[in-house]
Amino acid sequence: MDASLLQNDRNTIGFDDTELAFIRQHKQDDVNQLILKSGQFKGIDVKKLAGQILSRQKALKKLPEWSANDALIFPPALSVEQCSSEATARYKSGIISGKSLIDITGGMGVDSYYLSKNFGKTQYYEQQEEVAETAAYNFKILQAENIEVHQVDSLAALEKVNIQANWIYADPARRGLNKEKVVRLSDCTPDIVANLDLLLKTAPDILLKTSPLLDIDLAVKELKYVKEVHITGYDNECKELLFHISRDHHSNDFLLKVRILNSAGVVLQSLDFNRNTERNSEISYSYPLSYLYEPHAAVLKAGAFKIPGSLYQVKKLAASSHLYTSDKHIINFPGRTFEIIGVCKPDIQEILTYIKENKANLTLRNFPAKIHDLRKKWRLKDGGDFYLFATTLSDNKKVIIITKKIEK
Template sequence: MSNGQGMATEGEVQEGLTVEEIAFIHGHLHDNVGELILKAGKFKGLDVKKLAAQIQSRQKALKKLPEWSTNEKLIFPPALSVEQCSSEATAHYKASIVSGDRLIDITGGMGIDCYYMSRSFTDTHYFEQQPEVASTAAYNFTQLGATRIHVHAGESLHALHDGLNADWLYADPARRDANKEKVVRLADCTPDVAGNAALLLNAAPHILIKTSPLLDIDLASKELQKLKEVHVIGYEQECKELLFVLDREMPEQDFKIKVRMIDAAGQPIHELDFDREEERSAVVSYAKPLGYLYEPHAAVLKAGAFKTLCTRFNVQKLAMHSQLYTSEEYVNDFPGRSFRIVAVCKPDIREISQHIPGDKANITARNFPAKPEELRKKWKLKDGGDHYLFATTLADQSKVVIVCVKPI
């Protein structure tokens, strides 16, 4: 196994992009990639197919990886890899919860997480089994000035067996199957971090595992040893990823769930910490729509804080399965979207239209026997505007549409 420090792995020369190639990529950054390839004959001396792939990946990365996107010299992996990699926002968040002398990233990949987390360490070791991927990461780290990252093209678990250790170990296990089916078990990912827990915890006292938000939290908690925390990360309107923190010194399985809605810099906008016992014992009360309506962020719902929201924020649920909340007084720090209620109507456009101007409204359906697109078509409403319609079922099983506007 060879390694380098901020440079290509030994024995492999990673050539960067020429000045002409860089100019082509940035001159056509917003072009249609398919049309570019069809016109390849016009661009003599250039591998247009290769450059089109770079353009397509950069187009995917513009919003997700703003810092990397603006660096003209970086080489990007295929567009699908960009779609699947961490965003800079979530990478910044990870960097904020780890620190020490040495970090080992056992799953490498594009290196977004490794790059940002390495800033919190004196020394970082990146492992990637695919030589081309490792070589590209080494080249990119050099362009970014990340000289403290040692790139290894090889099997990370072998290095851990041989005694390599660190303060923190990071893993982003990939799915084994290629059919993209829903993954509910860590054992269905590779490397098998649960099956290798003893080895990993021997190599580092702290372990950070990133998974897809599709993973079942409670099932994963049964698979993992020494689980201390589960971070459920929300960015913009989506739940982006789950982070499992293992601690060698944890006396028993008593983990906290930390929900974090973050901004582009990885800083929390909303925070909610709780555990399963608090959720089980929380007292829930139900009410018909009051002055304000609240829709929890997707990350809160993924975390399963359904009853905890009531006790923490002094709100009431509309119904057991609707996952919508209400209060008479405005709760300004609720972790999700908040609205002022204008009216509560029957699911009848004649009644609804008395409370919305024009033919525009934003429609959401929660625990309701029709989808938003079906309702929009039935009611002949366009998407958008300043009014929000929530079609839902109340605790008495009545079907209603709650007409709302933004609270301020």
């Protein structure tokens, strides 16, 4: 079935005008309170609409464009939490394009929608009937007329019909039979490694989205034809790993592309390298100088532990601390930048000579303690303008580095 053939009468799939007005009126309300007061709203399925309101609240930051559209149907809040963010979906739409795309793991349809903007035709596959019907309805509301919805098993369909495309997109489900989280590729559904030959027969290029917890090098060995790995970061977190698999790529070498995004999916900071460059990079060590640099989580996930030193002309505090320093301010370092106010022993009395009050942000890097324990011991409140880094220097000296954040 495709989106144009689906029934989309509001009484069947979407919302009538009364329901839309209810969603708009209560979109910021506590859904539990709404349900408790459901008897006040005659002729309205408050429980159903409360679910929609909760999902929209969950999506407000993650999917601002979708959450602003009252007519769209949202899945349960857990599904919203698991789907791609608008930022990462927009980024993906900027790195692949062509005449035709097949999304073999359709789901909510966020990635299909944004990816379809750079393809002449997008084929969305989803096994669950309700999910597929909802996606088709939303695509029509969003005027994504080049997306064709198929409510069938994508791999079974590809085996039966000789479909060809420029790209395949896959975001395998990372939940086991008991709804537990899984990370290994072979435990995800569908199993991309086991079906790789079929997929590469259908399209010369595959974009595979995985959990940021996946072991990159192990996955590259299993997938064989990996040309690039995109490590995306957003809001100080590593969000996704994207493997570009190409049937024409027969080298063991692959490019690692770290991309730190803003809420619109625009790249703010980037870092490109391969494993040989990282291995051959020389690193020098130093005591804290004028500025401190904390690499973004995506940089560390990519395994860039030495290369920032040579690329950005900064020195490392210690091999395992993964903090850098310099005398001159490096503007484009991929991560957070701080001005160093002072360095002292891990003693609250010395710390208070710099921060003047028991309030500061605290980070531990290669330091033998836990944040909770230190805060309790020092009676240190969270927040404020000061950022403390408890770390170990290259001579094994334990120190607290007092800093203030430099906004970029």
